Amino acid sequence: MTVLIITHSQDNESIPLVIQAIEAQGGKAFRFDTDRFPTEVQLDVYYAGSERVTLRVDDQTLDLSEVSAVWYRRIAIGAKIPDSMDKQMRQASIQESRVTIQGMIASIQGFHLDPLPNIRRAENKQLQLQVARKLGLDTPRTLTTNNPKAVKQFAEECQQGMITKMLSSFAIYDEQGLEKVVFTNPISSEDLDNLDGLRFCPMTFQEKIPKALELRTIIVGKRVLTAAVDSQALDKARYDWRKQGIALLDAWEAYTLPQDVEDKLLKLMAEFGLNYGAIDIILTPDGRHIFLEVNPVGEFFWLERCPGLPISQAIAEVLQN
The missing domain is CATH 3.30.470.20 (ATP-grasp fold, B domain)
Known part of the structure; x- marks a missing residue:
């Protein structure tokens, strides 16, 4: 039986580390770089009198009925579809490719680390804090808002100061294409006088711990x-x-x-x-x-x-x- 690893070609060394560990324990692993679909990787999903789902990557072919477990790491479906393609057609192609792969993942009968619906639900940071508080974990005083007045009132509650962070993971790119990650940052008194941008984007504020x-x-x-x-x-x-x-x-x-x-x-x-x-x-x-x-x-x-x-x-x- 085989472990299917779902990732993309730019993922870090965690992938070879886990593949080596699987092989050292006598198992087999198959790496599927999702950014190579549909341009370089082929998938056949066949339902008729019988059922057959096969994935072809370079010179390797995987029958998904042989998959005993799935490790969902990263996904970048359609990333290699040319940017020169008509914008609407490219987006349609990415969407259809995404739905196709999501269906493939959902249909695999083996063990999933972890099921996609569980991952998506757990990514909600507000829900995380709610659950953590219910379980008795210590959590920071937190406010997510687009209301400047609420931020200023919250600042008065945070005697040791406060920080701001984003609920989602994203980066800003400059004119040269260099990535600028949005990190956690302290809030100054000057920042409290410049909160007009909240009307365009909510932010999360926490007491400084x-x-x-x-x-x-x-x-x-x-x-x-x-x-x-x-x-x-x-x-x-x-x-x-x-x-x-x-x-x-x-x-x-x-x-x-x-x-x-x-x-x-x-x-x-x-x-x-x-x-x-x-x-x-x-x-x-x-x-x-x-x-x-x-x-x-x-x-x-x-x-x-x-x-x-x-x-x-x-x-x-x-x-x-």
């Missing part, structure tokens, strides 16, 4: 693997460690969460029907663990190197067992 450490917890099945980093050691990383992610690569250390926090996180995963999640937590100087969010397809690859968490091995085990 003092940080002793920032934690990244990876949950795979019932395994809870956590690493910690001192983001406050670098000025540019104080509000968002990702701003100095490369500089902090070798600074992560293994960390053990209190048992009650682990138990609550596992209940959170069960609430969303997830087998995998990357969870961000702040450890405060007085020892509180503040839940920020869970990313149901979040990154982990750098934690394999330092501090050496066996995440790919855990993923491979869940996919095969």
